[in-house]
Amino acid sequence: MDVHFMNFIYHYKNMRWAKGRNETYLCFVVKRRVGPNSLTFDFGHLRNRNGCHVELLFLRYLGRRLSYSITWFCSWSPCANCSAALSQFLSRMPNLRLRIFVARLYFCDMEDSHEREGLRLLQKAGVQVTVMSYKDYYYCWQTFVDRKKSHFKAWEDLHQNSVRLSRKLNRILQPCEMDLRDAFKLLGL
């Protein structure tokens, strides 16, 4: 079952003030080894339900089956709790590669937000976290949305917003170790 194109656009829109996105979509591709020389791909999508975040629902969906690599595209980046749960899950699955693409950053405005810490934890656990760019939207449209035959049409500012969010994520993941005073000293000010 595909994501309705209207839902996709609404929930994955990477606008600055995404009012009313009180729901999170997760589109996934799970790659598994089914034999010595063959792989299988599972495609699908999930939404949060009954107060359970979609990442935890995904882990439940995955179950104990052995996977090789997982790529997902989420409308929000994970909360602190989900990041911790995912990191813990991955520590028990050393051969599993997880790549997470996100449309928007969830509660990452404050320097000391737990969500920022969570993203760094994921990075430390070997997860590749990336902000969705045009090509990722295009791929999702072709892969998960019910209007595959139509062309994905970017909204105004998609690229600009993606770049802004990407820079923000980079600042979160590569925190400058140097504090302001040291920076001034280095600059001779």
Add this chain to the structure above:
DNA sequence: ATTTTCAAT
């Protein structure tokens, strides 16, 4: 300048 956020009604 400021605006939102895996709801709660």
